[in-house]
Amino acid sequence: xxxxxxxxxxxxxxxxxxxxxxxxxxxxxxxxxxxxxxxxxxxxxxxxxxxxxxxxxxxxxxxxxxxxxxxxxxxxxxxxxxxxxxxxxxxxxxxxxxxxxxxxxxxxxxxxxxxxxxxxxxxxxxxxxxxxxxxxxxxxxxxxxxxxxxxxxxxxxxxxxxxxxxxxxxxxxxxxxxxxxxxxxxxxxxxxxxxxxxxxxxxxxxxxxxxxxxxxxxxxxxxxxxxxxxxxxxxxxxxxxxxxxxxxxxxxxxxxxxxxxxxxxxxxxxxxxxxxxxxxxxxxxxxxxxxxxxxxxxxxxxxxxxxxxxxxxxxxxxxxxxxxxxxxxxxxxxxxxxxxxxxxxxxxxxxxxxxxxxxxxxxxxxxxxxxxxxxxxxxxxxxxxxxxxxxxxxxxxxxxxxxxxxxxxxxxxxxxxxxxxxxxxxxxxxxxxxxxxxxxxxxxxxxxxxxxxxxxxxxxxxxxxxxxxxxxxxxxxxxxxxxxxxxxxxxxxxxxxxxxxxxxxxxxxxxxxxxxxxxxxx
Amino acid sequence: xxxxxxxxxxxxxxxxxxxxxxxxxxxxxxxxxxxxxxxxxxxxxxxxxxxxxxxxxxxxxxxxxxxxxxxxxxxxxxxxxxxxxxxxxxxxxxxxxxxxxxxxxxxxxxxxxxxxxxxxxxxxxxxxxxxxxxxxxxxxxxxxxxxxxxxxxxxxxxxxxxxxxxxxxxxxxxxxxxxxxxxxxxxxxxxxxxxxxxxxxxxxxxxxxxxxxxxxxxxxxxxxxxxxxxxxxxxxxxxxxxxxxxxxxxxxxxxxxxxxxxxxxxxxxxxxxxxxxxxxxxxxxxxxxxxxxxxxxxxxxxxxxxxxxxxxxxxxxxxxxxxx
Numbered sequence: 001x002x003x004x005x006x007x008x009x010x011x012x013x014x015x016x017x018x019x020x021x022x023x024x025x026x027x028x029x030x031x032x033x034x035x036x037x038x039x040x041x042x043x044x045x046x047x048x049x050x051x052x053x054x055x056x057x058x059x060x061x062x063x064x065x066x067x068x069x070x071x072x073x074x075x076x077x078x079x080x081x082x083x084x085x086x087x088x089x090x091x092x093x094x095x096x097x098x099x100x101x102x103x104x105x106x107x108x109x110x111x112x113x114x115x116x117x118x119x120x121x122x123x124x125x126x127x128x129x130x131x132x133x134x135x136x137x138x139x140x141x142x143x144x145x146x147x148x149x150x151x152x153x154x155x156x157x158x159x160x161x162x163x164x165x166x167x168x169x170x171x172x173x174x175x176x177x178x179x180x181x182x183x184x185x186x187x188x189x190x191x192x193x194x195x196x197x198x199x200x201x202x203x204x205x206x207x208x209x210x211x212x213x214x215x216x217x218x219x220x221x222x223x224x225x226x227x228x229x230x231x232x233x234x235x236x237x238x239x240x241x242x243x244x245x246x247x248x249x250x251x252x253x254x255x256x257x258x259x260x261x262x263x264x265x266x267x268x269x270x271x272x273x274x275x276x277x278x279x280x281x282x283x284x285x286x287x288x289x290x291x292x293x294x295x296x297x298x299x300x301x302x303x304x305x306x307x308x309x310x311x312x313x314x315x316x317x318x319x320x321x322x323x324x325x326x327x328x329x330x331x332x333x334x335x336x337x338x339x340x341x342x343x344x345x346x347x348x349x350x351x352x353x354x355x356x357x358x359x360x361x362x363x364x365x366x367x368x369x370x371x372x373x374x375x376x377x378x379x380x381x382x383x384x385x386x387x388x389x390x391x392x393x394x395x396x397x398x399x400x401x402x403x404x405x406x407x408x409x410x411x412x413x414x415x416x417x418x419x420x421x422x423x424x425x426x427x428x429x430x431x432x433x434x435x436x437x438x439x440x441x442x443x444x445x446x447x448x449x450x451x452x453x454x455x456x457x458x459x460x461x462x463x464x465x466x467x468x469x470x471x472x473x474x475x476x477x478x479x480x481x482x483x484x485x486x487x488x489x490x491x492x493x494x495x496x497x498x499x500x501x502x503x504x505x506x507x508x509x510x511x512x513x514x515x516x517x518x519x520x521x522x
Numbered sequence: 523x524x525x526x527x528x529x530x531x532x533x534x535x536x537x538x539x540x541x542x543x544x545x546x547x548x549x550x551x552x553x554x555x556x557x558x559x560x561x562x563x564x565x566x567x568x569x570x571x572x573x574x575x576x577x578x579x580x581x582x583x584x585x586x587x588x589x590x591x592x593x594x595x596x597x598x599x600x601x602x603x604x605x606x607x608x609x610x611x612x613x614x615x616x617x618x619x620x621x622x623x624x625x626x627x628x629x630x631x632x633x634x635x636x637x638x639x640x641x642x643x644x645x646x647x648x649x650x651x652x653x654x655x656x657x658x659x660x661x662x663x664x665x666x667x668x669x670x671x672x673x674x675x676x677x678x679x680x681x682x683x684x685x686x687x688x689x690x691x692x693x694x695x696x697x698x699x700x701x702x703x704x705x706x707x708x709x710x711x712x713x714x715x716x717x718x719x720x721x722x723x724x725x726x727x728x729x730x731x732x733x734x735x736x737x738x739x740x741x742x743x744x745x746x747x748x749x750x751x752x753x754x755x756x757x758x759x760x761x762x763x764x765x766x767x768x769x770x771x772x773x774x775x776x777x778x779x780x781x782x783x784x785x786x787x788x789x790x791x792x793x794x795x796x797x798x799x800x801x802x803x804x805x806x807x808x809x810x811x812x813x814x815x816x817x818x819x820x821x822x823x824x825x826x827x828x829x830x831x832x833x834x835x836x837x838x839x840x841x842x843x844x845x846x
Contacts, residue, residue: 057702058699058700077702078700078701078702079702082702090700094694094696094697094700094701095694095697096689096690096693096694096697096698097693097694097836098689098693098831098832098833098834098836099686099689099690099693103686103690106683106686107686107687107690107698107701107703108701112683138832140832
């Protein structure tokens, strides 16, 4: 019997998983009752994903046991997990872009039910749970929210007793997230159990019955989220209080925009790419401008256009520090004073197989030519100066690494992100354009990065931050604009912006349009 | 008329080995594996096909031996590239070099020996029809097999659950693994199918095309098959079109080169003018023509970028190492 008086569905006893010398999970204990939403909390690298993968059979525990309805079980692979009644909605979706929704669902069901039957069942189930879905649509054409619906429907079609959701709301609009919570609450009322993994403490507090907190692979607390505050939950995860980000009032540093985009259009560059339409934007010295939006609405394309990865048709479509930059590549834009931080770390933000110092040189050889290159036109690398700069960045950003100057790929995602951000901040750029500044970075480090972005702007630079994390944008921005379907909304001063207004804009409707709807409803 | 039927017959003979080898490689690549060893597997099929026919006195024994050899030879690639996750490009190239070397060694004593030819099968009644009868119903058995194989591959890939699974693995092996699909096992099967097809295509060369053994007798056909798969954007019927186009232009340019203008006067005016023009350009250009024309046509039919990207196996060539 669980503490709530309901029978226990799943119990994990002293489960341990060792990778080489790392104890990813160290004697973890917890249990889930029937009809319970149980939260699994922890920072990056705390071992949540490892634990969940063992429950779903993708990984095997080094020691410890799993009990299902009181009986010890060995979950040797995902098929066994599904047979037991465990379903999983993955964080990084495990969907096939080149296949249709129905085909994707069919693949996970096994058996030989005709696709058309599966499509019908999926449609019926999606209507029953209020999760609209077109079974014939190609996944590659769908938004992230729609893809998640496929994952959920796929999971529900297997009629699981326990559903594992790995950071389900990290890619959703607030409205989509609300819709998801309704679905989850309904599933709970039907007696299903849910294991819910999230960084978002507010939603854990709102939704979950109990929580297990992991730190460095160990359970540090079991608690009831409704009795906690987000701050106390965060403290349990991190082990100490997370410093709040301080945002002093923005000081005007002049009225010459550091970044100016005027009526910029760009056609779609591939089948899964979003066309940009009529985008105008200015970033002034001394401010942080945030771009909100659901992933896949053109933010990636807009960043590529700003960074010079994709050039504009006319030079005056993008101006950096007053100079036409539309036909300039990334290096020339950097020389104009821009620092560019792509969302993809490996392959865009850093070359995986190269050392940190080499990565630093790659992005700064032109803008810091005097400091890093010598020998006149020969441009010989000053190895010592580059290494010193890399060390400076590593210290300033508290990058944790295993070797003196490791390859970029050897760092964990969060640590690499700290290095990449630090590499650009170290230049004191006049303009910083950053896509997903704290994606996959844990609470403590994220707070540090956000603070540094604000500090940079208060020193007179302009910062443009693209993020899917609304909380983050509310913390750092002076103005917020919203990107939906390749268009940019007008900007909202942070004092006027509310989550609701932003959420409506993220859904693609103009505010006026939406008001009309509300009147209709009234 | 007789001349034309004879020429068209040689076209199908030239196209069939390309088609068979390319279909095998298409299935391999649809599963996300790039096996550049087609040429090597094909030449192994050619030598063992010839040897089997000689030893057992029956071309069909040669065909069976070639298929088994191709599949077993591809297992070497499978073990290196799938189990040990080596670089697929390098491993495939090594397989080709190895195949050419080993086949030369095995085939040494077969050089100059007249081979056994696979006799054409005449479908009673149908093969008596004028022109098409001989072309469609009076061919060697491997021609019928190659056409059936095309239909079977289309049916398998796009109509069966197993084919869906195979395409899914080619799209994202990580996702497939997360769903509990046995990625490595299915890729092994795909690679072996590709090997068997390459072996069969090789047997066609040494038992139908030119019934004899000549060292390195595949002469780059394995590479053509590989290129066909890519230019056909991984679609079986386009592979068929490509193989026949390539075969047709190869044969046509050979005939045009061999004939004198006075021999061609029976041709209709426009074609005669074209042939006359073609004869006036350097022979090297003519030899390059099949390659050029095939590339141009296949690029034209796959110019829909969206469709091409949907059909391109996204995981192609990326080694898969499950995290255990």
